[in-house]
Amino acid sequence: MINIAIIGAGGIASAHVKAYDTLSEKCKIVALADIYPDKARTLAETFSLKCKIVSDYSELLDDPTIDAVSICTPPFTHRNLAVDFLRAGKHVLVEKPMASSLKECDDMIMAAKESNRLLSVVAQNRFMNPIMNLSHVLNQKLIGKIAHAQIDSYWWRGHSYYDLWWRGTWEKEGGGCTLNHAVHHIDMLQWMMGMPKEIVAISSNTLHDNAEVEDLSVAILQYEDGGLAQVTSSVVHHGEEQQLIFQGEKARVSVPWKVKAQKARANGFPYEESDTDIETKIQQFWDECPLLEHEGHTGQINQFLEAINGQECLLVDGIQGRNTLELITAIYKSANEGVRVTLPLSVDDPFYTREGILAHVKRFYEKTTSIENFSDTKITTGGKYE
Incomplete structure (x- = not known):
């Protein structure tokens, strides 16, 4: 039985509690920590937990009964919490984004290596059946060379969303929709296509004048083989229609799932009829992909627990979490400095550290409202993968 502590009792913590509860034959929640006890x-x-409750997480560091922790706090706290618990001999699962800077990511990765403990970063969308199936299709090269990827991370948040005390500031939240919402889609993109060689981006704050950070950004990524990807990160899109589309030399596939293959006439124009042979082959492969036992947070937490027991390898470790943050950091560098950014970012880049980021980003508006806690903490989203 693996004993778990959850650090942070905000909205996302409920997803962790539900997952651990579903996997109760493998684990038990023994402690909760929040600065607001x-x-x-x-x-x-709410979940009928009989566990220790503390306001200061340091009280749990030396607790020998705790094997692993879920960190569900704002991004600016992730580095210190993760490093402290790793050095205390605990395995760590940290919510997205991994941290506020690449330097903080490197500190966390080093702490995990030195302590010989697991460090995993939440990327629960990888553990959804449609996303996993799509990755299998791409890995099998069924659509051939990828020419273009379209990643639409469309979310909608009302003006009051940024009234919460830590949101909407570079210092506390670390960024806007690119970091805190599109992180899921950017993670899926880098998982499926790898790291690009160059990025160019632009960002704006169009509808949230109570926040320093962006509420909309558009980035273009170029890969070594010439392929392009475009990523739109947003909290201004009503309806929250989200999608990942990959256009290959043989076919187009996407989530929500769709497969389309065209064949050319002698003059290069497409026939009206699809290439049903390719479409059928891809559809059959998709249909035969095995279903995951658990999806979302439960799927990832199940793998985290299995990895602690030595039965699984982490799909999303610290290196994967860092890769995703490096893409986001490059988007911010390009958007704020108006330059084309080449990857990887070096340790002497101004955007490598949190202090450097804070010194170089533009603040769209001054944050004028600061609410300590919302009375309504329910998280509702329209983003679903079918």
Whole structure:
């Protein structure tokens, strides 16, 4: 039985509690920590948890009964929490984004290596059946060379979303929709296509004048083989229609799932009829992909627990988490400095450290409202993969 502590009792913590509860034959939640202990107590009562509750996470560092922790706090806290728990001999699962800077990611990765403990970063969308199936299709090269990827990370958040005290500031949230919402889609893109060689981007704050950070960005990524990807990150899109589309030399595939293959006439124009042979082959492969036992947070947490027991390898380790943040950091560098950014970013790049980022980003608006806690903490999203 693996004993778990959850650090942070905000909205996302519920997803972790539900997942651990589903996997109760493998684990048990023994502690909750939050700077607002009433929130932790409410979370414990909601899920009938009988566990230790503390306001200072340091009280849990030397607790020999704790094997692993879920970190569910704002991004600016991730580095210190992860490093402290890793050095204390605990395995760590940290919510996205991994940290506020690449330097912080490297500190976390080094702490995991030195302590010989696992470090995993939440990327729960990888553990959805349609996303996993799509990755299998691409890995098998069924659509041939990828010419273009279209990644639409469309979310919608009302003006009051950025009233929460830590949101909407570069110092506390670390960025806007590119870092905190599109992180899922950018993670899926880099998982499926790898790292690009160059990035150019632009960002804006169009509808949230109570936030320093962007609410919309558009980035173009170029790969070594000439392929391009475009990533739109947004919290201004009503309806939240999200999609990943990959256009290959043989066919187009996407999530939500669609396969389309065209064949050319002698003059290069397409026939009206599809290339049904290719479409059928890809569809059959998709249909035969095995279903995951668990999806989303439960799927990733199940693999985290299995990895602690030595039965699985982590799909999303610290290196994978860092890769995703490096793409996001490059988008911010390009958008803020108006330059074409070449990867990888070096350790002497101004955007490598949190202090460097804070010194070089533009602040769209001054944050004028700061609410300590929302009375309504329910998380509702329209992003689904079918």
